[in-house]
Amino acid sequence: MTDLLNRTVTDGIRLKSVIANRRATTVHVGYGSSSKDLTAKPVPLGIRRTPPACHLLVAYILGLDPEQAHLAVAKSQYGLYLDSDRQKMLVHWDYTRDPENDYPGAHVQVNGDCEHFDTLTEQARSAGRASPMRPLRDFHFPVGGRRFRPTLEDVIEFLVVEGLAEKRDGFEVAVAEHRARWEERQLRAAVRRFPDITLQQLREDRQIQV
Numbered sequence: 001m002t003d004l005l006n007r008t009v010t011d012g013i014r015l016k017s018v019i020a021n022r023r024a025t026t027v028h029v030g031y032g033s034s035s036k037d038l039t040a041k042p043v044p045l046g047i048r049r050t051p052p053a054c055h056l057l058v059a060y061i062l063g064l065d066p067e068q069a070h071l072a073v074a075k076s077q078y079g080l081y082l083d084s085d086r087q088k089m090l091v092h093w094d095y096t097r098d099p100e101n102d103y104p105g106a107h108v109q110v111n112g113d114c115e116h117f118d119t120l121t122e123q124a125r126s127a128g129r130a131s132p133m134r135p136l137r138d139f140h141f142p143v144g145g146r147r148f149r150p151t152l153e154d155v156i157e158f159l160v161v162e163g164l165a166e167k168r169d170g171f172e173v174a175v176a177e178h179r180a181r182w183e184e185r186q187l188r189a190a191v192r193r194f195p196d197i198t199l200q201q202l203r204e205d206r207q208i209q210v
Contacts, residue, residue, distance in 0.1 A: 001029070001058065001152060007174035008156050009165040011047045015058065027071065029060040042081050045165045054164065055081045057092070058152060067192070073097065078155045080164075093143065093150050104142035106149035111137040147186060153179040 002015045017029045020038055030040020042055030057079035065072040079092030095106045114136055124130035143150055153175045159165035168174075191198045 004152060004156070004174055004178045005043060005058070008168055008171040009045050009047065009056075009159060010043055011049075013043050017062075025064050025071070026074075027060075027062040029062065031058060033059075042079065042084050042086060044084065045159070047166050047168050054090070055084050056155070056159070056165075057081065057086065065189075070189075072189070076149075078150070078152060080155075080159075089137070093155065094140075095146075095149050097146065103140040104145070106143050106145055107140035108143050108150070109137055109140060111135075147190065151179065151182055153182065 002013065005013060005015075013031060015029055015031050016033050017027050018033050018035055018038060020026045020028050028038040028040070030038075031043045032041035033039065040057060040059035042057040044052035045054050045056055046052040057077060059075075059077045060073055061075040062071045063074040064070070073095065074097045076095045077092060079086070080090040082088035082090065089111050091108065091110045093106075093108045097105065099105045117136055117139075118133070121130060121133060125133060156165075156171070157175055160167040160171060
């Protein structure tokens with residue numbers, strides 16, 4: 001992830017991984033994380049020695065998968081902020097493997113105003129289907145679920161394509177390389193989780209003889 005960021009939209013930053021619980025094999029990954037403070041800090045976006053226009057939070061909590069054999073993402077968060085103190089949030093993408101509430105495990109929240117959305121939520125409140133009026137940023141929009149949730153590569157691509165972050169030459173190559181690694185890991189995980197379905201599909205495609 002450090003390699004991906006520094007080849008695309010940052011300059012010389014370094015993400016750190018900290019083992020928070022050796023017995024449970026819990027690992028926190030983020031910019032500025034340490035054994036004394038596991039909280040990740042937003043990464044300044046910029047490839048020049050000038051004040052950054054915005055900051056990107058990149059934070060992960062890793063743990064063992066259900067088979068207790070591989071590290072897997074238990075939680076992840078990507079957040080775009082105007083400041084380094086996380087007070088001026090613009091948008092953030094969250095993922096929780098085992099959510100403790102009814103919100104979708106993978107979701108995006110946007111800090112903004114929308115008159116039409118306010119009208120819709122007021123109608124829902126009046127009909128007794130929703131709680132009192134909430135701002136747009138408090139709504140959790142589902143994005144892809146566990147297997148197809150947004151990745152850091154997607155967020156970086158969004159920032160560059162929309163002109164919100166300055167890009168390095170060849171950023172497309174870095175994004176493509178890291179996305180291919182991610183997709184392979186996800187495919188391997190899916191195969192481990194669903195071996196019978198994998199075998200059935202290969203048989204149907206006549207890729208193997210069993």
